[in-house]
Amino acid sequence: MKTAATVPSVLTFEDWSFLQAHLLWCYEGEVAVPNRRLLSQRNQLSAWLLQAGSVTVRRGGQTWVARPGEWVFCGPHPMHQEFSPDARILSINFKLEWPSGDSLVEHILLVPAREHPALGRAARALLRFISKRFPHAGTDLRPRPMELTDFFEMQKLFSAWAQAYLKTMLAAGVVPARMAGLDPRVLNLVRRLDRHDWRVPFREKKPALATGLSAGHLDRLFVQQLGLTPHAYLQKRRLESALAALAGSEVPAKKIAYDLGFSSASHFTHWLRNATGKSPREVRAGSS
Numbered sequence: 548m549k550t551a552a553t554v555p556s557v558l559t560f561e562d563w564s565f566l567q568a569h570l571l572w573c574y575e576g577e578v579a580v581p582n583r584r585l586l587s588q589r590n591q592l593s594a595w596l597l598q599a600g601s602v603t604v605r606r607g608g609q610t611w612v613a614r615p616g617e618w619v620f621c622g623p624h625p626m627h628q629e630f631s632p633d634a635r636i637l638s639i640n641f642k643l644e645w646p647s648g649d650s651l652v653e654h655i656l657l658v659p660a661r662e663h664p665a666l667g668r669a670a671r672a673l674l675r676f677i678s679k680r681f682p683h684a685g686t687d688l689r690p691r692p693m694e695l696t697d698f699f700e701m702q703k704l705f706s707a708w709a710q711a712y713l714k715t716m717l718a719a720g721v722v723p724a725r726m727a728g729l730d731p732r733v734l735n736l737v738r739r740l741d742r743h744d745w746r747v748p749f750r751e752k753k754p755a756l757a758t759g760l761s762a763g764h765l766d767r768l769f770v771q772q773l774g775l776t777p778h779a780y781l782q783k784r785r786l787e788s789a790l791a792a793l794a795g796s797e798v799p800a801k802k803i804a805y806d807l808g809f810s811s812a813s814h815f816t817h818w819l820r821n822a823t824g825k826s827p828r829e830v831r832a833g834s835s
Contacts, residue, residue, distance in 0.1 A: 558725060565734065566651060567741075570705040571640040571791070572688045573670075573677050581832065583630040588823070588830070590787055592652060593621040593640050594712060596660060596670065600634030603627075604655060613657050618666065620716070622653040637670060640686070643709065643723075646737040646773065648783055651723045652716055663715045669708035676704055689791075690798060732760065733772045740781050745788075745808035749781055786822050789815075793831045800827035 571591055575598075595602065597613050604611045604619065606626040613619045623644075630636075643651040660667055677684060680701075681691050693701075713723065743749060760768070769777050785807055792803045804815030816826055823830060 569642045572686045573639045575637045578630040578634045595619045596637040598635040600631035603629045620656040623650045666711040669711040673704040
């Protein structure tokens with residue numbers, strides 16, 4: 548039997564504040580036919596509570612099979628998923644990741660729901676709130692208009708569920724990936740990049756001037772700390788935004804292209820195909 552794990556070291560409040568925690572959707576019901584059997588191109592975490600039927604997950608030569616009464620936790624990597632025709636689930640999709648894009652958790656794990664009642668209670672509380680406020684959201688939660696009070700209430704409920712999720716992972720022996728302390732100048736640039744308006748060209752000299760470093764020095768420091776250049780980090784975020792928008796909404800690809808700073812839908816399609824090998828329509832059809 549695995550012993551409970553603990554986080555290997557304590558981070559500062561500032562370090563933890565850079566953990567990006569986002570709820571993408573929470574719904575309960577049957578699995579849509581297009582999503583029952585596919586190679587899921589993933590950049591998010593998923594938690595499925597099987598209520599009926601079964602699901603088989605395959606990744607890296609390993610296979611997991613879950614049945615009613617089991618939670619399935621999936622990491623942010625491509626995997627094959629196959630739900631039975633009668634499958635019914637409570638599904639929560641979310642992100643817990645560092646500025647580098649590294650996920651806090653990457654494992655696939657099956658756990659009996661009865662052994663983790665706090666996880667189920669937190670999931671139900673989150674589901675009740677979303678079902679009441681946004682009854683037709685499904686997997687299209689992020690573009691839904693909401694009041695600020697609803698936003699904070701949902702964040703509170705999601706945080707409670709994420710805490711129960713992490714406690715469950717720790718109890719199973721999964722240690723979350725930690726972030727090494729980052730240089731404050733790199734953190735400041737990450738803040739700027741995460742707030743970047745895609746319709747405005749990125750000029751590397753501007754953030755460098757704010758730090759007192761040359762663009763080259765800041766670029767090298769960024770690579771040392773996060774393993775990629777500021778421009779590559781920004782493009783990674785741009786691709787993640789594109790994939791998330793296509794997978795999580797019915798917003799037209801042309802509107803997504805404009806929001807991401809592309810001059811035309813065809814330019815966006817060409818860029819996306821170079822990055823993923825797929826068109827916007829193919830990405831949307833293959834998302835779960």
